[in-house]
Amino acid sequence: MTYDVQPEGSHFVNGKPARDAEGAELPVIYPATAERIALLNEATPAVIEAALAGAEAAWRDWAARPGVERGRVLRRAADILRERNEELSRLETLDTGKPIQETLVADAASAADALEWFGGIAAGVAGEHVQLGEDFGYTRREPFGVCVGIGAWNYPIQIAAWKSAPALACGNAMVFKPSETTPLSALKLAEIYIEAGLPEGLFQVVQGRGAVGAALIEDDRVAKVSLTGSVPTGRRVYEAAARGLKAATMELGGKSPMIVMEDADLDAAVGGAILGNFYSSGQICSNGTRVFVQEDVLEDFLARLADRTAEARAGDPLDPETTLGPLVSEAQLEKVMGHIEAGKAEGARLVCGGTRIGGEGYFVAPTVFADVSDEMSLAREEIFGPVMSVLSFKTEEEALARANATPYGLAAGVFTRDISRAHRMAARLDAGTCWINTYNLTPVELPFGGVKASGVGRENGHAAIEFYSRLKTVYVGMGGVDAPY
Numbered sequence: 277m278t279y280d281v282q283p284e285g286s287h288f289v290n291g292k293p294a295r296d297a298e299g300a301e302l303p304v305i306y307p308a309t310a311e312r313i314a315l316l317n318e319a320t321p322a323v324i325e326a327a328l329a330g331a332e333a334a335w336r337d338w339a340a341r342p343g344v345e346r347g348r349v350l351r352r353a354a355d356i357l358r359e360r361n362e363e364l365s366r367l368e369t370l371d372t373g374k375p376i377q378e379t380l381v382a383d384a385a386s387a388a389d390a391l392e393w394f395g396g397i398a399a400g401v402a403g404e405h406v407q408l409g410e411d412f413g414y415t416r417r418e419p420f421g422v423c424v425g426i427g428a429w430n431y432p433i434q435i436a437a438w439k440s441a442p443a444l445a446c447g448n449a450m451v452f453k454p455s456e457t458t459p460l461s462a463l464k465l466a467e468i469y470i471e472a473g474l475p476e477g478l479f480q481v482v483q484g485r486g487a488v489g490a491a492l493i494e495d496d497r498v499a500k501v502s503l504t505g506s507v508p509t510g511r512r513v514y515e516a517a518a519r520g521l522k523a524a525t526m527e528l529g530g531k532s533p534m535i536v537m538e539d540a541d542l543d544a545a546v547g548g549a550i551l552g553n554f555y556s557s558g559q560i561c562s563n564g565t566r567v568f569v570q571e572d573v574l575e576d577f578l579a580r581l582a583d584r585t586a587e588a589r590a591g592d593p594l595d596p597e598t599t600l601g602p603l604v605s606e607a608q609l610e611k612v613m614g615h616i617e618a619g620k621a622e623g624a625r626l627v628c629g630g631t632r633i634g635g636e637g638y639f640v641a642p643t644v645f646a647d648v649s650d651e652m653s654l655a656r657e658e659i660f661g662p663v664m665s666v667l668s669f670k671t672e673e674e675a676l677a678r679a680n681a682t683p684y685g686l687a688a689g690v691f692t693r694d695i696s697r698a699h700r701m702a703a704r705l706d707a708g709t710c711w712i713n714t715y716n717l718t719p720v721e722l723p724f725g726g727v728k729a730s731g732v733g734r735e736n737g738h739a740a741i742e743f744y745s746r747l748k749t750v751y752v753g754m755g756g757v758d759a760p761y
């Protein structure tokens with residue numbers, strides 16, 4: 277079968293596709309069938325140089341334009357993303373394996389939201405005025421200049437947009453390196469920006485594995501780096517940024533807790549657990565993979581969960597009825613199956629799933645383990661697959677202590693009908709985001725990011741502006757200068 281997704285060039289530099297056949301090969305595999313659907317090349321030093329030089333040359337003029345003008349370009353690009361949502365969703369499905377039912381609502385559509393929202397606030401990016409007697413001071417929010425964005429494979433176009441939209445709104449240029457596993461949709465976003473009127477050089481896409489990302493960060497022209505990826509990569513990238521004293525935003529992994537109190541609406545809690553573990557085949561950083569259920573409702577919760585999970589429909593991700601796609605790659609499949617085998621060997625109770633399904637594709641059945649203890653690898657390691665661990669607890673205090681006993685702190689959830697308890701618990705959970713009676717909703721209006729090992733900085737919301745701009749203080753003297761001699 278031909279999928280017709282081979283791009284004209286592997287990269288997108290200075291307003292057009294760029295080819296570079298010298299770079300190492302980057303095959304693109306459709307995870308549902310294991311077929312190769314495109315072949316790209318990694319960026320060579322010449323491509324990296326062209327991308328950085330083009331970005332450096334472009335940002336000052338862009339930054340000098342009124343915010344309202346920058347915002348207009350972003351909002352036009354948002355409209356084009358929406359007009360082309362079907363085509364972009366199909367591409368994202370082929371690149372990631374995620375069901376089209378998901379990509380139609382959560383990928384290019386979320387990217388469009390980010391462009392629209394940051395387009396809307398671009399004109400409002402401003403400093404403050406401070407009166408100092410006769411004198412006064414003011415602050416200016418200025419762009420960094422050249423920013424680097426590095427993406428993960430789970431939400432390729434969404435990540436590219438969540439990083440580039442605030443960067444561009446603030447007057448920066450961005451050089452973006454998608455994950456080597458999912459390189460295609462960022463190229464489309466680059467095309468769309470140009471179509472919307474973005475001057476060339478302001479959103480550059482270069483492909484490659486980790487070494488290409490590392491080369492970008494090391495360059496003196498780069499003032500800021502934003503990564504979405506795993507914690508080990510985050511440490512490396514943050515270290516490299518620190519060596520150059522560059523600003524950094526790190527969106528990393530998690531092992532987030534979801535706490536179900538006995539007074540919760542159990543069907544809503546089961547729905548939250550399904551969304552927070554099996555959507556995107558579990559490949560979401562904020563997933564609530566440690567589901568703590570209060571003892572008295574545990575078996576009821578598990579029974580309802582098993583019934584609902586049996587309704588998952590694995591299959592052709594391009595079929596609108598499919599609700600469960602494959603994992604992104606063979607390597608991820610092997611990693612997830614290794615975690616499942618470890619869970620079985622450690623004595624957790626397998627409630628459902630636990631096996632591969634389908635033919636050549638990288639499908640894993642939605643898997644629920646019960647009787648998981650805090651020490652098991654299932655409860656400690658980020659699996660990034662459709663594997664839910666259910667743990668039981670007796671008291672609110674115990675649940676909070678165990679939920680927080682992790683090096684991570686990306687997200688957390690509480691299901692309860694007691695309004696005071698909900699807010700009390702949300703206040704005590706060590707997490708960047710807490711959901712009450714829902715899970716994994718990440719609208720662009722709200723800041724998103726982690727604490728502890730899950731990250732540094734925030735994406736989305738007004739908060740993101742602080743992470744894509746720097747403050748300049750201007751002091752204005754209104755009288756003479758009083759010097760000692």
Ligand SMILES: NC(=O)C1=CN([C@@H]2O[C@H](COP(=O)(O)OP(=O)(O)OC[C@H]3O[C@@H](n4cnc5c(N)ncnc54)[C@H](O)[C@@H]3O)[C@@H](O)[C@H]2O)C=CC1
Binds near residue numbers: 453484493509560
């Ligand atoms: N928190 C999140 O949003 C995500 C977390 N992950 C976690 O990461 C694991 C591995 O997935 P990957 O996509 O391979 O994540 P990764 O962390 O290995 O890679 C993320 C990005 O960083 C780049 N990179 C790797 N080393 C680099 C370096 N030294 N300097 C600059 N850039 C570098 C990669 O090329 C990729 O674009 C998953 O199993 C999962 O646990 C994966 C995707 C998303």
